[in-house]
Amino acid sequence: MTAALLLQYVVVALAVLLSAWVVLKKLAPNATRRLRIALALTLLRAGRPTWVRALGRRVAPSPAATGTCGSCDSCGPPAS
Incomplete structure (x- = not known):
């Protein structure tokens, strides 16, 4: 196999x-969010190199909204 074919x-x-x-x-x-969380938790374990932990922080999804609002943009009055 040539290098060009491998590339x-x-x-x-x-x-x-x-x-x-x-x-x-x-x-x-x-499902995508759960996969990202699982991958981030694996990368953020104690004893991992600094660059692996930085990658884990980058892979982790942003925190979800808490409380009564699920950030679905439907908190306003119902449309008539």
């Missing part, structure tokens, strides 16, 4: 993974 396979694999991630985020946002 082509790597680029195609990355494109497929990126496409699958975008589709998963669009169709299953809760």
